[in-house]
Amino acid sequence: MLVLTLTTQERNASRGWSGYSREAGLCNSEGRRCVLADDATCGTVSDAVGSGSEVLKSGVSPADVHRFESRVEELIRELARSFEEWCFNSLEPPEVEAMPQQISYLGQSYRRLKKKTPHANVLTRFGNITLTRATYRQGSRGRTIAPLEKVLGIQCGATPGAQDLVGRQVSTAGSSQGRCIEVIAERTSATIGPEKLRNLSSRLADIMEPQREACQVQQLEHWIDEARKHCKKVTLAVSRDGVSLGIAPFGNFEMASVATISVYADRQRTGTVYLACVPEENQETLSRNFTALLKAVIRSRGSQLGRIVYVSDAGKIETAYWKNVLRYLHVDGQRIRIDRIVDYYHASLRLTTIADALLLTSSKRTEWLKRVRKLLLEPGGWGRVMRSIAGMVQQHGINPSDKEDVETAKRYLHRYQRFMNYSEYRSQGSPIGSGIVESACKQIVTGRLKLSGMRWSHAGARQIMTLRSILLSQTWNATFQKALIALPAVNVLSSQQSP
Numbered sequence: 001m002l003v004l005t006l007t008t009q010e011r012n013a014s015r016g017w018s019g020y021s022r023e024a025g026l027c028n029s030e031g032r033r034c035v036l037a038d039d040a041t042c043g044t045v046s047d048a049v050g051s052g053s054e055v056l057k058s059g060v061s062p063a064d065v066h067r068f069e070s071r072v073e074e075l076i077r078e079l080a081r082s083f084e085e086w087c088f089n090s091l092e093p094p095e096v097e098a099m100p101q102q103i104s105y106l107g108q109s110y111r112r113l114k115k116k117t118p119h120a121n122v123l124t125r126f127g128n129i130t131l132t133r134a135t136y137r138q139g140s141r142g143r144t145i146a147p148l149e150k151v152l153g154i155q156c157g158a159t160p161g162a163q164d165l166v167g168r169q170v171s172t173a174g175s176s177q178g179r180c181i182e183v184i185a186e187r188t189s190a191t192i193g194p195e196k197l198r199n200l201s202s203r204l205a206d207i208m209e210p211q212r213e214a215c216q217v218q219q220l221e222h223w224i225d226e227a228r229k230h231c232k233k234v235t236l237a238v239s240r241d242g243v244s245l246g247i248a249p250f251g252n253f254e255m256a257s258v259a260t261i262s263v264y265a266d267r268q269r270t271g272t273v274y275l276a277c278v279p280e281e282n283q284e285t286l287s288r289n290f291t292a293l294l295k296a297v298i299r300s301r302g303s304q305l306g307r308i309v310y311v312s313d314a315g316k317i318e319t320a321y322w323k324n325v326l327r328y329l330h331v332d333g334q335r336i337r338i339d340r341i342v343d344y345y346h347a348s349l350r351l352t353t354i355a356d357a358l359l360l361t362s363s364k365r366t367e368w369l370k371r372v373r374k375l376l377l378e379p380g381g382w383g384r385v386m387r388s389i390a391g392m393v394q395q396h397g398i399n400p401s402d403k404e405d406v407e408t409a410k411r412y413l414h415r416y417q418r419f420m421n422y423s424e425y426r427s428q429g430s431p432i433g434s435g436i437v438e439s440a441c442k443q444i445v446t447g448r449l450k451l452s453g454m455r456w457s458h459a460g461a462r463q464i465m466t467l468r469s470i471l472l473s474q475t476w477n478a479t480f481q482k483a484l485i486a487l488p489a490v491n492v493l494s495s496q497q498s499p
Contacts, residue, residue, distance in 0.1 A: 085129035102494035110136035173447035205463035211482040227265035239437035254279030273473040276465040350409035357402035
C-alpha cells in the first residue's frame with residue numbers, strides 16, 4: 001500500500017486560509033495518513049517499473065514503448081487524482097459538529113446543516129474526484145452553499161486548474177463543442193457534458209472580463225518599456241473593423257466588431273492586444289471598451305510614445321469613431337494627437353476598380369495598376385496617381401457601364417486624400433495597412449465562431465469572444481489569477497460548536 005503522511009502544518013502551508021478555516025479550526029490538529037493507492041494499484045506500479053527494464057532490452061518494438069508510456073501516464077494521472085482528492089477532503093474536520101455554526105457569504109448569513117454531503121464528479125486536471133463537505137443554508141429554505149468549495153475556488157463543478165484547462169481549450173481556434181469535450185477527456189480522463197462546458201465558459205467569461213482591461217494595460221506597458229530599452233521610435237497603432245457572424249435561431253448574419261492596439265518599435269510589431277464584441281447597433285460596447293483601454297495606456301505611458309496612429313478602412317463605423325472620439329481625444333484634460341491612416345489596401349482597391357473600367361488590354365491594365373499602386377507609396381504619390389488616372393481616362397476612355405463605379409472610386413480617393421500620405425507614414429515607422437485587425441477578425445471570429453454549421457446566441461458568442469481575446473492578448477495567466485483573487489471570501493459569523 002502506498003501511504004503518504006502529512007502534518008497539518010505541511011497541508012496548510014500550501015495556502016493561507018481565511019478566517020473560515022484557520023480561525024474556526026477546519027483542519028484537524030493532528031497529521032493524517034493519505035492512502036494514495038491500494039495494494040492492487042501498487043502492484044501495477046511494480047509491474048510498470050518492471051516492464052520499464054524490459055523496454056531497455058533489445059528486441060523491444062516501438063509499439064511496446066508506446067504502450068509502456070501510455071500506461072505510465074495513466075498511472076501517474078490516477079495517483080495525482082487520488083492525492084488531490086485526499087488533500088481537499090482532509091481540509092475539513094471529519095465531524096460536522098466541529099465546523100462553525102454560522103458563516104457569511106456575499107453579505108448573507110448561512111447556518112450549518114447536520115450532515116456532510118458528497119459532491120461527485122468534481123473535475124480536476126487529473127480526472128473527477130468526489131468532495132465530501134459540509135453545507136450551509138440561508139434561512140430554512142434558502143440557498144445552500146458549500147464553503148469549502150468557495151474557498152477552493154470550485155465553480156460549476158470544476159477546480160481552478162480544470163477551469164483554466166477548459167477555458168484555454170474553449171478559446172482555441174477550431175474548437176467546436178464536440179472537439180472541446182474530446183480534448184478535455186484526453187487530458188483528464190473525464191468526460192463532461194455540453195451543459196457543463198457551457199456553464200464553465202459562461203462563468204469564466206463573467207469573472208475574467210472585469211480583470212481584462214487592467215491586465216491588457218499591463219501587457220501594453222511591458223511591451224512599451226521593452227521597446228524603449230532598444231529603440232527610440234515607439235508607435236502605438238490602434239485599429240477596428242467589423243466581421244459578419246451567424247446568429248441563432250434563424251442564421252441571420254449580423255456585424256460583430258473587433259479592435260486591436262499594437263506596439264511598434266522601429267517599424268517592427270512588438271505585440272498586440274485584442275478586443276471583440278457581439279453584434280449590436282453602432283458597436284457602442286466596443287467603442288466604450290476600446291476608448292477606456294486606449295486612455296489607460298496613454299495615461300500611464302503616453303510620454304514614452306513617439307506617435308499614435310489610427311489605421312482603418314473608411315467604413316461608416318470606423319469613420320464615425322474617428323470623428324466622434326479619436327480626433328478630439330482628451331486624457332486628464334490634455335489633448336492627445338492621433339493621426340489617421342486610411343488602409344493602403346482599401347485605397348488600392350479603388351485603383352483596381354478604375355483599372356478594370358479602362359479600355360485597355362489585359363497586359364497594359366496590369367502594368368498600369370502595378371505602377372500606380374507603387375506610385376501611391378512615394379512622396380507626393382496621391383497627386384501623381386490622380387493625374388495618371390485623369391490622363392488614362394482621357395487617352396483610353398472607360399467602359400460606360402463602369403462609369404458610376406469609377407466616379408465612386410474617385411470620390412473615395414478625394415475624400416480621404418489627407419489620410420493617404422503613405423510615404424510620410426512609412427518614414428515615421430507607422431503601419432499603413434490594417435492587416436492586424438483584419439487578421440484579428442479571422443482569429444477571433446472566423447477561426448472559432450464561424451466553423452461549419454455554427455450559429456450563436458449573443459450571450460454564447462460574447463463568452464467565447466471575451467475568452468479568445470484574452471488568450472490572444474497573451475494575458476490569460478494574469479487575468480485568470482486576478483479573477484481568482486477577486487472571488488468573494490467566506491467569513492465566520494459564529495464558531496460556537498454544537499453541544
